[in-house]
Amino acid sequence: MVPLNYYLLLSGFLFACGVAGFLIKRNIITIFMSIELMLNGVNLSFVAFAAHWHALSGQIFVFFVMVVAAAEAAVGLAIIIAVYRTRETLNVDQVNLLKL
């Protein structure tokens, strides 16, 4: 038996790590990975609550989150490739104009 709080603590920690990475990282790909980390933290709390309340729909929502995250990763990485092609850099400090 594991208290539900432990799972929530782990998911909260993952989310906090994701937020911190989003703030301190300068590489656009790593920032994107931090967003995935946040989504994973949220997924863990979804599954933990699903097991706690005996409601399977929580796992369905995890499935939807994964689908949206996969779509987001595909589009986001395409945007990163387009940005790199025009700016020749991955540093977000140097990407400060919408249009060159």
Add this chain to the structure above:
Amino acid sequence: MLHLSLFLIFGAICITGAINLLVQRHPINSALSLVVVMGSLAVEYLLLGAEFVAAVQVIVYAGAVMVLFVFVIMLLNAGEEEQTSGSRVAILFGIPGMIIGSVLLAWVLVARSGTGEVALGALPGSPRSIARLLFRDFLLPFEVTSVLVLIAIMGAVVLAARPEAVEHTKKEG
């Protein structure tokens, strides 16, 4: 007891991977530590009885999405990130913000300790029961998701294509 020790072991691996993601300077090291986080999260899902979600986590997240990340890192030949004055300011605010957030979350969760426990295999998340729910109650969201994925594919192709290639396709008709 077994459940708790497995949870603690893989939770520790998960936390280590998440911290390593923040500490590493090279994006490829961050990507590999994210794979570690996702793999250990799959084990946590198995401990919660969510077999289907664990399998999808390994296949979609640790497999497909991370391959995409590693592919883009290698395609763009991403090197170590350089420190700028902006990143120092971000560290100044980011680290305390993360610590405050974690402590607040932990405090709230520990203070509300009466939320109950989760037993091993408490919920049968078998593919059969998931599919029954997904294709009956959540059929409309499922179909909308397929449209979303289609749009995402088209968007990714248009965004990642070279401008010359797009012009060429337009001329072809």
